[in-house]
């Protein structure tokens with residue numbers, strides 16, 4: 106599932122991830138704790154939200170404060186599943202693209218989320234810099250990442266059942282293109298590209314199979330909801346949420362016509378010309394397909 110791009114991209118093309126992992130995988134606890142965290146961190150309202158790594162749109166209905174949402178994923182088939190789930194409407198715009206070459210003009214969005222996605226980034230700082238570029242001043246960015254500094258990995262390391270240290274800042278790639286990060290490293294990367302970190306929540310305090318089987322999910326979710334606030338003091342859970350923001354005032358209005366939102370991911374020029382079935386770059390000549398309402402910026406159509 107690894108593409109040819111550099112840095113490599115984890116590709117969920119053709120995957121049944123939504124069904125096998127979320128719908129039938131006993132992840133009700135994780136899903137509900139994420140819903141609570143998002144409610145606590147999301148701004149009450151906004152114009153245009155970028156959802157990076159939207160997948161099959163599991164979290165998208167939770168962004169109802171935003172007038173419009175762009176679902177971005179590397180996999181077009183995941184976006185087809187999202188489209189089936191959410192329906193076709195002007196509110197949702199589906200874009201298949203590489204996070205390292207975002208096809209949007211600078212300062213377009215006033216909000217962004219990236220949940221369970223940084224996890225797959227071989228070059229996390231580069232991905233965060235791309236997201237920062239497409240946000241306008243005053244924007245909010247909600248980031249979830251998998252933390253290497255969690256109780257399980259600390260115990261395993263101390264018992265010598267794990268070779269890598271959970272205490273050092275570098276990412277650990279425990280399976281190909283699956284990375285866990287140190288919370289301090291993520292904080293530093295966010296600050297380096299200009300974000301201020303406003304709030305940190307820790308999630309999945311009770312992600313342990315036997316516990317999840319014995320204790321009713323609703324009760325575990327309530328306990329986790331309380332424990333999330335301790336994220337401002339320490340982070341020792343496998344999943345961490347951060348709310349980051351950019352200084353300044355929201356100024357630029359979002360263009361009504363979504364074609365104006367895009368730039369050519371190959372050469373960076375905008376606007377693109379709308380040829381109905383495709384978008385065309387007048388600068389480098391690249392043509393980008395629009396298939397069943399999904400903009401595809403992964404590879405240009407052949408010339």
Ligand SMILES: [Zn+2]
Pocket residue numbers: 369370371372373374386387388389390391
């Ligand atoms: Zn171009």
